[in-house]
Amino acid sequence: MTLTTIFLLLIGLIVFVFFGAFGLVSLSEGERRAKNISFGIAALGAMTFFLAASLPTSVQLVVLGVVLVAIVVGIILFFIPIGRVEVGNDLPNTRFDEREIMFVRARLKPGTLEYESYYAQHPEHKKSDERTREMPGLLSLDAKFANRYQFASMDGSFFLTHALREAVDGSVALERTKKTPEELTAFLKGLARYYGALDVGVTALQPYHLYSHIGRGTGEYGATIPVEHRYAVAFTVEMDFDMVGTAPKASISMETGKQYVEAARVAVQLAEVIRLLGFEARAHIDGNYRLIAPLVARDAGLGEIGRMSILMTPKQGPRVRLGVVTTTLELIPDHREPNAALIDFCNICKKCAVNCPSRSIPVDERQEYDGAMRWKIDPDTCFRYWNAVGTDCGRCMAVCPYSHPDNWAHNFIRWGIQRSGAFRRAALWLDDLFYGREPAEKAAPEWVRIE
Ligand code: SF4
Ligand code: SF4
Structure with a gap:
């Protein structure tokens, strides 16, 4: 031979x-x-x-x-620097008012003082919001993808996060820990993982992280949110790959609800531990945030904001939910390295935009909003779709090439994507070849398919 x-x-x-x-x-x-x-x-x-x-x-x-x-x-x-992008400034100049977000606007009841005052100040939103209110609604049994059992599961999760709303804050122990910030940072990160978090990071809290005014949750609607805490611990919890793959059907909403509960549980526990160590701490959980969790998590080094305007982590992409605890306890912030490779990949990929049923995701390059370079989805059309089908959709999350499971095969591709522009282009071509430009929806696990 x-x-x-x-x-x-x-x-x-x-x-x-x-x-x-x-x-x-x-x-x-x-x-x-x-x-x-x-x-x-x-x-x-x-x-x-x-x-x-x-x-x-x-x-x-x-x-x-x-x-x-x-x-x-x-x-x-x-090794050729194809697709090199300038991340540019991605820090917004001003604080965002929580009353502006679609979840809050959707709750305004005609005839109330809040309704009249909001639309007197923002008449531009009234027509769009009225169209959304005409839809059956999120988790409505009249909605297109209604499933009594799957919706009940998500409602069960919402019930729990709602019950935890009052537990986000509490009294502080009089005796303060004497441990160093290094020791406490390591302890709290380890504890968050022990409680169930996947990735954990710390950032110094910036004014732009916080909403300017309360829109929902505990506290008075419209009250100013003070900048009281100095640090934030942000963490992710992973969403199940199989359940996410069923998007936009109701089983993804079951998973969304379940992971909101997980994130809330970890955050509430962690905040209470910090208070027992003698420092103020507040958990930020679904329906009761005082801040924009994706921005905090990004600055804590957990990922980058991608085309679909949410956090993308290196290993799970957008297939995570977030929890945050803010505190007066001094901690050691993580170093954030802007991820130009991810921005370049989002520039060429556009798979989320192609597959979005409501065409809410932009197909062009990042634009400047409030001084920050970013992609911005249309939250109104996205949320209206949710209200039409009854689920929280998540089709963008399901088709994103970064959402593939964390295993050797996909991590090899992620490794190449991070290092080479040519590899990114080849990886996108291969993703389209192997999974389709418009990947098929997955069937829910057998036990979920009850009608
Ligand atoms: S689907 Fe593609 S363009 Fe959209 S967020 Fe994921 S990587 Fe970026
Ligand atoms: S959740 Fe659905 S409707 Fe909203 S942006 Fe993603 S794909 Fe589009």
Whole structure:
């Protein structure tokens, strides 16, 4: 057996093992299209090289030459700075008023003082909000994707987060801990993970993190929110990959509700621990935030704000929910490194925008809003869609290439995406090939499919 024959057999074996293994991963993830393509490439690719190994040496040399050129070109492209983007300033100048957000506006009742005063100041929102109110509503049994059992599950979760609203704050122990900020930061991060958080980060609290006025939750509607705390602990909890894949059907809402509960539970526990150590602390949970959680989490080093205007983490992408605790306790902030590779990937990808049923996600590049470069979805049309179908949709989250599970196969792709513009473009092409430009919705697990 010649050296060229051995090389060709070896390449065939590598192709077979790599794509075969990827096929098995896809099988375990329930990705039928990716599984079929992987097994197809494993079989055909390996067979091509095995056949080439049986041909005359001159032909074998040509095949090996082509492979070598492809490898060299791939390596050169890997280091060429294609797609280099300037992140620019992404810190807003002013504080956002919580009364402006769609969840708060949707609750305004015609005839109330709050309703009259809000639309007197913001007549531009009235028509759009009235159209939204005409829809059946979130978790309404008249909505398009209504399912009594799945909606009841989400309502059960909302019931619990609502019950926890009063537990976000409390009295502070008189005796203060004497431990150093380093020791306490390490302890609280470890504790958050122990309680169930996935990633944890700390940031110095900035005025732009906080809403300017209360819109919902505990406290008086319209009251000014003071900047009292100095630090914030932000954390993520992971949403289940299979449940998210069913978006925009009701099972994703079950998962949303479940993870809001998890985030609220961890935040409430963590805030109470800090108060027992002698410092003020407040948990920020679903329906009772005083701040914009994605901005806090980003500045705590947990990820970047992507095209769909929410936090994207390096390993789970947008497939997370957030919790935050703010405090007067001095902590050591994490260093935030803006992720230009993610911005570049979002620039070329646009998969969320293509798949958004309400076309609420922009397809162009980032624009400047309030001094900060960012993408901004249309929250009105997005929320109106939720109210039409009854779920919180999440189709954008389900199709995002960053949402793939945290395993060796997808982490290899993420590693390349982070380092090379050429790899990002190849990775997007492969994602479209293996999963489809408009990926199919997944079926919910059997036990969820009760009608
Ligand atoms: S789907 Fe693509 S464009 Fe949208 S957030 Fe994910 S990576 Fe960015
Ligand atoms: S949640 Fe649904 S409607 Fe809203 S932006 Fe995402 S895909 Fe579009």
